[in-house]
Amino acid sequence: MELGISIYHNRLQMKCDVAIIGGGLAGLSLSIDLRKRGYSVVVIEKGNYPRHKVCGEYISMESHEYLYRLCPSLSQFSLPIITNFKLSSTGKTEFQAKLDLGGFGISRYLLEELLYKEATKLGVVFLLKCKALDIDYDKNDTTYRIKTISGDVTAKLVCNSTGRKSNFETNERETNVTGTNYVGIKYHVKIDRDPSFVEIHNFPGGYCGISGIEENKTCLCYIVNSKNLKLVDNSIIDLEKKFLYQNSNLKRIFLLPNSYSKNR
Numbered sequence: 001m002e003l004g005i006s007i008y009h010n011r012l013q014m015k016c017d018v019a020i021i022g023g024g025l026a027g028l029s030l031s032i033d034l035r036k037r038g039y040s041v042v043v044i045e046k047g048n049y050p051r052h053k054v055c056g057e058y059i060s061m062e063s064h065e066y067l068y069r070l071c072p073s074l075s076q077f078s079l080p081i082i083t084n085f086k087l088s089s090t091g092k093t094e095f096q097a098k099l100d101l102g103g104f105g106i107s108r109y110l111l112e113e114l115l116y117k118e119a120t121k122l123g124v125v126f127l128l129k130c131k132a133l134d135i136d137y138d139k140n141d142t143t144y145r146i147k148t149i150s151g152d153v154t155a156k157l158v159c160n161s162t163g164r165k166s167n168f169e170t171n172e173r174e175t176n177v178t179g180t181n182y183v184g185i186k187y188h189v190k191i192d193r194d195p196s197f198v199e200i201h202n203f204p205g206g207y208c209g210i211s212g213i214e215e216n217k218t219c220l221c222y223i224v225n226s227k228n229l230k231l232v233d234n235s236i237i238d239l240e241k242k243f244l245y246q247n248s249n250l251k252r253i254f255l256l257p258n259s260y261s262k263n264r
């Protein structure tokens with residue numbers, strides 16, 4: 001189907017083969033794949049690009065070939081190849097292993113930006129800063145109508161790739177929610193470490209992942225029970241000192257000389 005765009009009473013009306021709700025990694029990748037197969041594709045994304053997101057930024061080699069095929073501009077970047085794994089706890093227990101498949105590192109900021117540019121180049125249409133509100137199915141027309149804050153999108157197929165926190169949550173998922181809230185913190189730092197390792201270090205109430213990304217930077221990302229943050233009056237520095245530093249590996253890494261970027 002040819003893409004159709006019109007404005008009716010100041011509201012956008014679009015027609016396409018496939019509407020994808022959510023332009024995260026899944027939605028962006030799918031949009032490129034479908035566009036390359038000749039479908040007209042509209043991505044409805046409530047946010048904008050480029051953007052930082054809390055993420056460990058380690059990608060399994062399982063996806064390497066597919067991602068590079070979807071997005072050839074990835075090969076312009078020298079990305080660290082990760083072949084080793086290290087795990088530690090607050091006790092003396094430590095574990096190291098060679099990874100069977102391994103992975104590579106790239107910031108979420110860069111990966112999403114490259115996928116977005118590739119999709120746009122191929123003719124995927126993006127509705128940005130546009131939240132999808134509801135989906136109706138028209139039995140007579142066998143099409144879906146997605147209501148968004150900016151107008152309606154009609155499509156033969158609709159894909160929900162809205163991630164974990166979605167207004168299209170299914171009942172099954174809702175019943176699996178445990179009730180614990182976690183806070184995620186991420187830094188991009190330049191520190192002296194072996195980039196062939198992805199590391200996971202546990203601490204009371206959470207864990208921290210460490211791995212290399214582009215430009216010899218390291219992604220340092222942790223999640224922690226929000227109750228721990230309340231205990232230190234929402235002070236991130238005190239949180240790190242009180243909980244993360246209980247793991248000697250984290251204390252050493254956090255106290256290394258580095259140039260912190262402001263990407264938290």
Ligand SMILES: Cc1cc2nc3c(=O)[nH]c(=O)nc-3n(C[C@H](O)[C@H](O)[C@H](O)COP(=O)(O)OP(=O)(O)OC[C@H]3O[C@@H](n4cnc5c(N)ncnc54)[C@H](O)[C@@H]3O)c2cc1C
Nearest residue numbers: 022023024025026044045046055056057058131132162163
């Ligand atoms: C702390 C943390 C660390 C992680 N580290 C790693 C890692 O190192 N390696 C790894 O492989 N995975 C990691 N993950 C998992 C990874 O982030 C997810 O698997 C991945 O983001 C899923 O992609 P997605 O596109 O399905 O969802 P998302 O990336 O969540 O994208 C969903 C998109 O949908 C949009 N959206 C939602 N609702 C609407 C709506 N109604 N209308 C329009 N747009 C909407 C959102 O704005 C968002 O852009 C981590 C996750 C967390 C929380």
